[in-house]
Amino acid sequence: MTTQPLPEHPDFLWRNPEPRSSYDVIIVGAGGHGLATAYYLAKNHGITNVAVLEKGWLAGGNMARNTTIIRSNYLLDESAAMYEHALGLWERLPEELEYDFLFSQRGVLNLAHTLQDVREGVRRVGANRLNGVDAQWLTPDEVAEVCPILNVSPDTRYPVLGATFQPRAGIAKHDHVAWALARRADELGVDLIQGCEVTGFVKDGDRVVGVETNRGRILAGRVGLAAAGHSSVLAEMAGFRLPVQSHPLQALVSELHEPVHPTVVMSNHVHVYVSQAHKGELVMGAGVDAYNGYGQRGSFHVIEHQMAAAVELFPVFARAHVLRTWGGIVDVTPDASPIIGATPVENLYVNCGWGTGGFKATPAAGWTFAHTIATGEPHPLNAPFALERFTTGALIDEHGAAAVAH
Numbered sequence: 354m355t356t357q358p359l360p361e362h363p364d365f366l367w368r369n370p371e372p373r374s375s376y377d378v379i380i381v382g383a384g385g386h387g388l389a390t391a392y393y394l395a396k397n398h399g400i401t402n403v404a405v406l407e408k409g410w411l412a413g414g415n416m417a418r419n420t421t422i423i424r425s426n427y428l429l430d431e432s433a434a435m436y437e438h439a440l441g442l443w444e445r446l447p448e449e450l451e452y453d454f455l456f457s458q459r460g461v462l463n464l465a466h467t468l469q470d471v472r473e474g475v476r477r478v479g480a481n482r483l484n485g486v487d488a489q490w491l492t493p494d495e496v497a498e499v500c501p502i503l504n505v506s507p508d509t510r511y512p513v514l515g516a517t518f519q520p521r522a523g524i525a526k527h528d529h530v531a532w533a534l535a536r537r538a539d540e541l542g543v544d545l546i547q548g549c550e551v552t553g554f555v556k557d558g559d560r561v562v563g564v565e566t567n568r569g570r571i572l573a574g575r576v577g578l579a580a581a582g583h584s585s586v587l588a589e590m591a592g593f594r595l596p597v598q599s600h601p602l603q604a605l606v607s608e609l610h611e612p613v614h615p616t617v618v619m620s621n622h623v624h625v626y627v628s629q630a631h632k633g634e635l636v637m638g639a640g641v642d643a644y645n646g647y648g649q650r651g652s653f654h655v656i657e658h659q660m661a662a663a664v665e666l667f668p669v670f671a672r673a674h675v676l677r678t679w680g681g682i683v684d685v686t687p688d689a690s691p692i693i694g695a696t697p698v699e700n701l702y703v704n705c706g707w708g709t710g711g712f713k714a715t716p717a718a719g720w721t722f723a724h725t726i727a728t729g730e731p732h733p734l735n736a737p738f739a740l741e742r743f744t745t746g747a748l749i750d751e752h753g754a755a756a757v758a759h
């Protein structure tokens with residue numbers, strides 16, 4: 354693989370051009386999805402008169418805060434197709450973007466602790482295989498072979514009864530993914546504009562023709578929202594409602610350790626997921642805080658429960674120390690599946706509702722959202738994820754079907 358490292362502070366991070374008066378396409382939000390959308394608009398569709406507007410700094414939202422788990426072992430056909438497309442893109446993106454962002458296919462275990470977990474896991478392995486997704490069912494002894502530091506003894510509160518295993522799943526270094534996408538989008542002519550908050554929409558009847566920002570009015574042929582956690586706020590500004598709720602979502606890391614954890618372990622039942630970053634931190638995440646909010650921080654009791662679960666599964670972690678905790682703000686739909694498609698406002702498109710699991714989807718979200726914006730029609734992969742499903746009832750009910758949702 355030919356790769357070339359990015360400099361410590363890539364030039365485009367600081368360039369921050371003045372917005373032009375108009376663009377063919379404006380993307381709101383320079384997280385992973387916004388950057389991937391801009392990259393694929395330019396690369397797949399030749400549309401380069403594009404601005405990505407970011408109210409903070411480039412990829413400083415959930416893209417900077419997630420625990421980087423990448424997998425495609427979802428139960429339902431529509432989700433498996435989307436996430437498997439993403440995994441295929443992850444496998445070729447380091448070479449395509451000429452940047453090794455440490456995509457490590459170290460496998461993901463989804464643990465089963467109850468008979469119901471076992472039934473769900475075995476069913477999901479079958480469904481995955483039918484969809485061409487690599488998946489295995491492992492016994493507790495086989496689980497221990499994959500992850501020797503995991504406690505598979507029958508004496509724990511929730512013994513490990515088995516696990517699904519996806520060998521092609523893994524992790525990547527999220528900030529470098531963002532920079533790699535941003536660098537290539539920048540090279541293709543996209544304007545990445547930071548400190549530029551969208552505060553309203555310019556409309557001509559039912560059609561959006563631009564946005565109001567803290568840096569002035571910018572006109573646009575089409576506008577795409579990729580503002581995870583804030584989608585409903587933007588939708589309201591544009592005059593329609595989205596079925597999403599914003600929740601805090603937290604994670605933490607330990608101080609650095611020698612490599613001890615060879616894979617990624619997720620447990621829905623005791624609710625924690627753990628990997629070890631390339632630098633050596635143990636990376637642990639939990640579920641969303643139950644209340645709505647935009648604070649990018651969560652409650653201490655969530656972290657406490659997450660740590661208790663981690664120590665139960667990995668007794669060796671009792672000696673580790675927390676280095677830092679943080680929170681992001683994610684938007685969640687009623688069926689725990691994303692929305693990608695047109696909105697009731699002409700020329701305004703939305704990509705939202707990825708909840709706790711949108712990092713792994715980054716390239717496929719960008720690929721399909723760019724297609725939708727460029728052609729005005731959904732890509733076959735995102736057609737089932739349209740907003741209309743909440744009125745037709747054709748929900749993609751991954752809630753509870755996809756193990757821990759990350």
Ligand SMILES: Cc1cc2nc3c(=O)[nH]c(=O)nc-3n(C[C@H](O)[C@H](O)[C@H](O)COP(=O)(O)OP(=O)(O)OC[C@H]3O[C@@H](n4cnc5c(N)ncnc54)[C@H](O)[C@@H]3O)c2cc1C
Nearest residue numbers: 382384385386408414415416420422551681710711712713
């Ligand atoms: C703690 C945590 C752990 C997670 N773990 C995983 C995981 O292991 N695997 C996984 O697949 N997913 C995970 N996720 C979810 C994943 O991070 C998100 O689903 C995904 O990052 C959302 O897409 P994005 O990267 O584009 O979002 P973001 O990076 O949040 O980008 C949205 C951007 O929009 C900007 N914005 C908002 N409003 C405006 C406005 N008015 N004007 C201009 N800009 C605006 C924001 O500042 C932000 O930068 C996790 C999330 C968190 C918080």
